[in-house]
Amino acid sequence: MQALLGLEVQDIERILGPGEPRFRARQIYRALYRERQLDLMQISTLPLELRRELASTYSVGIPSVERRFESQDGTRRYLLALEDGKTVEAVWMPEEKRQTICISTQVGCAVGCRFCMTALLGFERNLSAGEIVGQVLAAAADNGLPVGGERLNVVMMGQGEPLLNLPNVVKATRILTDPAGCGISPRRITLSTSGIVPKIQELGHQEVRPKLAISLNASTEEMRRELMPITRKYHLKDLMEACRAYPLRPWERLTFEYVLLKGVNDSDADARRVVKLLANLKCKVNLIALNPGPEIPFDTPEEERVLAFQRIVSRAVPCFIRKPRGRDVYAACGQLKKVSL
Numbered sequence: 001m002q003a004l005l006g007l008e009v010q011d012i013e014r015i016l017g018p019g020e021p022r023f024r025a026r027q028i029y030r031a032l033y034r035e036r037q038l039d040l041m042q043i044s045t046l047p048l049e050l051r052r053e054l055a056s057t058y059s060v061g062i063p064s065v066e067r068r069f070e071s072q073d074g075t076r077r078y079l080l081a082l083e084d085g086k087t088v089e090a091v092w093m094p095e096e097k098r099q100t101i102c103i104s105t106q107v108g109c110a111v112g113c114r115f116c117m118t119a120l121l122g123f124e125r126n127l128s129a130g131e132i133v134g135q136v137l138a139a140a141a142d143n144g145l146p147v148g149g150e151r152l153n154v155v156m157m158g159q160g161e162p163l164l165n166l167p168n169v170v171k172a173t174r175i176l177t178d179p180a181g182c183g184i185s186p187r188r189i190t191l192s193t194s195g196i197v198p199k200i201q202e203l204g205h206q207e208v209r210p211k212l213a214i215s216l217n218a219s220t221e222e223m224r225r226e227l228m229p230i231t232r233k234y235h236l237k238d239l240m241e242a243c244r245a246y247p248l249r250p251w252e253r254l255t256f257e258y259v260l261l262k263g264v265n266d267s268d269a270d271a272r273r274v275v276k277l278l279a280n281l282k283c284k285v286n287l288i289a290l291n292p293g294p295e296i297p298f299d300t301p302e303e304e305r306v307l308a309f310q311r312i313v314s315r316a317v318p319c320f321i322r323k324p325r326g327r328d329v330y331a332a333c334g335q336l337k338k339v340s341l
């Protein structure tokens with residue numbers, strides 16, 4: 001059955017055809033994304049006949065929770081099943097005053113960063129806009145998130161390279177941010193990229209787009225080539241240029257993520273070079289001490305090293321240490337490899 005998730009109002013108008021009044025499409029759209037109605041027969045604004053008709057031809061198309069892995073710290077990693085039987089992961093991170101959901105944009109990843117467990121999955125396929133939005137709806141439903149007024153942050157930092165699936169990511173962002181749709185502020189949605197330079201430029205031209213985070217992870221061209229082979233195609237120099245040219249909105253700044261690998265990219269000299277790279281950029285830095293995993297040939301630096309690195313960078317730009325969430329259930333950054341526990 002064809003899925004409704006991922007459709008925008010004009011798409012729904014098209015499938016309903018000229019026989020239905022045009023406001024029906026808006027009602028369906030609202031029921032799906034705003035009210036998060038997962039049962040088509042329960043959309044009470046529609047005549048019963050239309051509900052039946054819809055339900056006989058279409059499914060909502062929400063990914064189903066195949067497994068749920070609960071961390072000591074309250075983080076939940078989801079293994080979600082898609083319509084074609086493939087699976088993907090999303091991570092729910094509750095905090096006192098807000099929740100954050102980390103979603104995937106592809107099944108697996110083709111980029112091959114050497115410190116990342118997702119790279120070991122290889123690439124299977126792009127997720128559709130509906131599958132991207134569906135992860136948010138599935139986790140919201142599973143955690144009983146009340147409709148309206150929620151303080152939900154969305155990060156596109158799960159499996160996959162979002163900028164290699166840009167059309168679907170942009171469409172999903174429109175639905176997620178539309179006040180008649182999921183109604184999440186664009187200030188609360190962040191996309192992280194390994195640095196697909198031409199797509200950064202393309203993203204900058206989108207009217208509706210998430211905030212941008214760049215996985216920097218090295219302070220020199222050579223080291224970045226070693227750690228992130230994509231650098232051979234998109235050089236660090238060009239990446240920094242694209243960052244400088246990026247059209248930030250008045251309230252926005254870039255985020256640079258930097259995974260610290262013990263004895264590899266975590267020296268004081270690295271920190272000083274990072275400061276130089278970021279000169280004159282409106283940005284902040286998030287340091288991530290390596291989340292370890294089997295087959296990852298790097299170690300996690302000691303806390304003192306991470307703090308020393310932070311001290312140097314924060315003299316120039318705001319610099320934070322990202323707290324690992326859900327490491328014990330392979331839910332933290334770079335650990336999404338569908339590990340069964």
Ligand code: SAH
Nearest residue numbers: 116157160192193194215257290291333334
């Ligand atoms: N593909 C995108 C988004 C997913 S990765 C990207 O690479 O940006 C999300 C973040 O996790 C990236 O900043 C990445 O550098 C980081 N990361 C990858 N593997 C990691 C690991 N083993 N430990 C800590 N962070 C990791």
Ligand code: SF4
Nearest residue numbers: 109111113116119194
């Ligand atoms: Fe892909 Fe990001 Fe992992 Fe690199 S860090 S392999 S781009 S998911």
